Amino acid sequence: MTLYLTRFSYMPETWARLVQNPEDRRDAARKYIESVGGNLHGFWYAFGEHDGYNLWEAPDNVSMAAVCIAIGGGxxxxxxxxxxxxxxxxTLEALTRAKTVGYRQPGA
Known part of the structure; x- marks a missing residue:
């Protein structure tokens, strides 16, 4: 299975709803990824460019894309x-395979 890092930011209205009704969103995130056969490895809030970060594991890109589409469209x-x-x-395998790609700089 592949690991995925997601970065998210809530809409102001979402923060307002969470202030009125605090909720542990890890439970929801876990449910979403488990619905496609994956696992939630971590859920963190932050301040800065993004409001939070998740570390997920999914069986494949299509499964993770399904979760992303559902969450993003919500x-x-x-x-x-x-x-x-x-x-x-x-990464080491990719580095080894890169030798056979035969890349040439533009204009060289």
Whole structure:
């Protein structure tokens, strides 16, 4: 399974609803990813460019995309970005395969 990092920001209205009715959103996030056979590894709030971060594991890109589409289309977020994460081993394999790509700089 692949790990994914998501960064999200709530709409002001979402924060207002959470102030009126505080809720542990980890439970909802866990339910969403488990519905496609994945796992939630972490859920953090932050201040700065994004309101929060999640670390998810999903069986494949299509499964994670389904979760992202459902969450992003829900209307509670102003931003939702997803980054697939590579293990060190996957990166080493990519580095080895890069030798065979035959890249040439433009104009060279």
């Amino acid at each position: 209307g509670a977020l102003s931003k939702f970005e997803t980054t697939p994460l590579l293990t060190v081993e996957e």
